[in-house]
Amino acid sequence: MDRATVESLRGGNSRAVARAISAVERGGVEAREVIAALFRYTGRAHVIGVTGAPGTGKSTLVNEIAKLYRRRGHRLGIVAVDPTSPFTGGAILGDRLRMQDLAGDDGVFIRSMATRGNLGGLASATSDTIKVLDAAGFAIVLVETVGAGQSEVDIAKNAHTTLVVDAPGLGDDIQAIKAGILEIADILIVNKADHDDANSTVAALEMNLNLKPKAENDWRPPVLKTIAIQGEGIADAVEWIGKHRAYLESNHLLESRERARLRAELELVAQRELMTRLVRGVNGSKIEALVEKMAAREMDVYQAVEKLIGDTHS
Amino acid sequence: MDRATVESLRGGNSRAVARAISAVERGGVEAREVIAALFRYTGRAHVIGVTGAPGTGKSTLVNEIAKLYRRRGHRLGIVAVDPTSPFTGGAILGDRLRMQDLAGDDGVFIRSMATRGNLGGLASATSDTIKVLDAAGFAIVLVETVGAGQSEVDIAKNAHTTLVVDAPGLGDDIQAIKAGILEIADILIVNKADHDDANSTVAALEMNLNLKPKAENDWRPPVLKTIAIQGEGIADAVEWIGKHRAYLESNHLLESRERARLRAELELVAQRELMTRLVRGVNGSKIEALVEKMAAREMDVYQAVEKLIGDTHS
Numbered sequence: 001m002d003r004a005t006v007e008s009l010r011g012g013n014s015r016a017v018a019r020a021i022s023a024v025e026r027g028g029v030e031a032r033e034v035i036a037a038l039f040r041y042t043g044r045a046h047v048i049g050v051t052g053a054p055g056t057g058k059s060t061l062v063n064e065i066a067k068l069y070r071r072r073g074h075r076l077g078i079v080a081v082d083p084t085s086p087f088t089g090g091a092i093l094g095d096r097l098r099m100q101d102l103a104g105d106d107g108v109f110i111r112s113m114a115t116r117g118n119l120g121g122l123a124s125a126t127s128d129t130i131k132v133l134d135a136a137g138f139a140i141v142l143v144e145t146v147g148a149g150q151s152e153v154d155i156a157k158n159a160h161t162t163l164v165v166d167a168p169g170l171g172d173d174i175q176a177i178k179a180g181i182l183e184i185a186d187i188l189i190v191n192k193a194d195h196d197d198a199n200s201t202v203a204a205l206e207m208n209l210n211l212k213p214k215a216e217n218d219w220r221p222p223v224l225k226t227i228a229i230q231g232e233g234i235a236d237a238v239e240w241i242g243k244h245r246a247y248l249e250s251n252h253l254l255e256s257r258e259r260a261r262l263r264a265e266l267e268l269v270a271q272r273e274l275m276t277r278l279v280r281g282v283n284g285s286k287i288e289a290l291v292e293k294m295a296a297r298e299m300d301v302y303q304a305v306e307k308l309i310g311d312t313h314s
Numbered sequence: 315m316d317r318a319t320v321e322s323l324r325g326g327n328s329r330a331v332a333r334a335i336s337a338v339e340r341g342g343v344e345a346r347e348v349i350a351a352l353f354r355y356t357g358r359a360h361v362i363g364v365t366g367a368p369g370t371g372k373s374t375l376v377n378e379i380a381k382l383y384r385r386r387g388h389r390l391g392i393v394a395v396d397p398t399s400p401f402t403g404g405a406i407l408g409d410r411l412r413m414q415d416l417a418g419d420d421g422v423f424i425r426s427m428a429t430r431g432n433l434g435g436l437a438s439a440t441s442d443t444i445k446v447l448d449a450a451g452f453a454i455v456l457v458e459t460v461g462a463g464q465s466e467v468d469i470a471k472n473a474h475t476t477l478v479v480d481a482p483g484l485g486d487d488i489q490a491i492k493a494g495i496l497e498i499a500d501i502l503i504v505n506k507a508d509h510d511d512a513n514s515t516v517a518a519l520e521m522n523l524n525l526k527p528k529a530e531n532d533w534r535p536p537v538l539k540t541i542a543i544q545g546e547g548i549a550d551a552v553e554w555i556g557k558h559r560a561y562l563e564s565n566h567l568l569e570s571r572e573r574a575r576l577r578a579e580l581e582l583v584a585q586r587e588l589m590t591r592l593v594r595g596v597n598g599s600k601i602e603a604l605v606e607k608m609a610a611r612e613m614d615v616y617q618a619v620e621k622l623i624g625d626t627h628s
Contacts, residue, residue, distance in 0.1 A: 031616075032616045035614045035615070035616060036614055036616070036617070039611055039614035039615075040611045042611065053368065054367065054368060055369075170369075255609070258609060259605055259606075259609055262605050262608045262609060262615070263601070263605050265615050266601065266604060266605065266608070266618050266619065266622070267589070267593075269615050269616065269619045270589070270619045271585060271588070271589045273619050273623060274585070274588040274589065274592060274623065275581070275584070275585045275588065277623075278588060279581075287577065287580065290580060291573055291576050291577050291580065292573075294576045294580070295569070295572060295573055295576055297354045297356065297357060300353035301349070301576070301579050301580055302345075302349060302350070302583065303350070304580050305580065305583045305584045305587050308580070308584055309584060309587060309588060
């Protein structure tokens with residue numbers, strides 16, 4: 001990345017930002033060059049993760065939060081991550097359509113990302129995209145995931161503040177998903193709060209929070225009600241995001257979260273790099289021969305791995 | 315694993331099976347020993363993956379399919395994988411309750427598995443659990459996932475036949491999930507077929523299938539209707555599972571699927587092993603020093619990885 005491109009990107013030029021993000025999505029040498037040029041300018045953005053089960057209306061919520069920040073004059077980036085679409089791109093088109101009232105606004109940069117068969121690759125690309133937006137001077141980066149599971153955990157690792165969105169009237173499976181992601185929430189939001197069962201959803205979440213033992217100075221996630229589609233409750237949510245940020249700062253937790261995040265990133269990238277080197281260092285017929293032995297039940301997977309890794313060291 | 319335990323497990327003793335599965339879940343040396351003892355007895359079971367978005371009723375469907383196989387005298391294992399529960403176990407209790415009419419039947423073995431913060435670990439444990447059930451002589455192993463995303467892809471890699479369950483009247487996000495997992499389906503099931511919109515869901519799926527170019531001898535996934543909660547359509551689903559198995563056999567695809575599966579498993583386990591060795595080979599303060607440099611923006615993650623991996627080789 002040449003000096004002029006870096007300066008243009010830091011000035012918030014959206015073409016330069018878009019190109020840099022495309023490069024980190026492609027990965028490899030291109031991603032390395034972009035990050036090498038930009039990493040020194042990162043560390044200023046407040047990264048806000050928004051996650052929750054399908055059907056909770058979190059895209060609408062992200063949209064409304066973004067609009068409120070814009071009215072207050074903040075520049076912001078939105079990264080919509082879709083780990084549920086391993087094969088086909090474009091699955092989150094519906095969500096993006098809902099965001100069209102933000103399009104054409106230079107103070108907002110929106111990017112959708114999907115896995116292409118590799119969760120680790122998506123996690124790296126998301127993490128690098130946040131860095132690009134951070135370096136480009138976006139004070140706030142909203143990271144939304146569609147889906148459930150490991151992706152939420154990865155988001156929580158990237159975010160300073162994590163919003164978990166719930167809604168009344170979802171089915172059993174959804175409740176199961178909820179159980180897993182509650183624990184990463186800094187702020188809980190019951191969206192679609194005009195629904196009849198909203199208060200019982202709030203009560204269930206409060207009860208769940210009460211079950212967890214807390215030290216005196218621990219952050220207790222508030223449970224907020226919103227009707228995102230009507231813009232209700234958004235100002236309150238944004239106020240709580242600010243409160244959480246202040247809590248992190250006054251307790252020196254920004255630094256420790258940042259270090260934990262960097263450590264996780266280091267491990268992830270190291271793991272992928274080791275695998276790349278292994279595959280490069282071993283010829284294909286060696287791997288095929290091991291697969292044949294496994295198929296014949298002469299060797300199990302652990303024995304085959306021992307053979308494979310042993311060989312690259314000799 | 316001693317000879318007597320292996321024999322007891324191969325005879326289908328459910329305590330021996332349960333202990334072996336607990337060992338593979340703990341991973342490490344224990345998992346290696348179990349697999350080393352049992353791998354030679356695997357390769358006989360028909361592994362059937364069942365997946366789909368939350369709210370489609372796939373647990374009920376799995377339950378009904380299992381009951382039908384039991385009535386026909388087959389012994390079977392059910393593995394319910396919950397990648398959406400990274401932190402807490404027990405999230406799928408609701409699903410297990412629905413299966414209580416199968417409990418106490420020696421011809422059925424049911425096991426629930428949840429991630430504990432590590433998708434790779436869950437994939438290995440699931441794969442090894444299938445091997446244990448296979449070695450224990452269960453002719454059919456049903457593997458169900460709650461959730462969406464990468465987990466479905468991993469399931470498809472383990473299964474000979476993959477059922478993707480859909481239902482009418484789900485929301486936008488659910489449709490997005492569907493787009494990703496349609497491509498791994500051998501059999502498509504529209505459950506809750508008594509719902510008004512069932513026929514339009516079937517039509518949408520058929521249309522989607524028609525979009526994909528197929529060679530002459532390719533398998534075309536049937537789109538079946540079920541009302542699992544009333545047991546309707548189950549016999550038809552089971553018949554199609556048999557047809558798919560026959561198709562795989564007559565086209566010599568069982569072998570090629572098995573090899574692809576073994577290759578993916580080899581890569582997964584090799585990756586985890588390399589990482590374990592790396593972490594073991596580097597002292598912790600080295601990693602902390604790199605994290606500090608990253609935090610100070612003196613080094614980006616790619617440079618830190620270069621430093622980390624370079625050091626273990628010297």
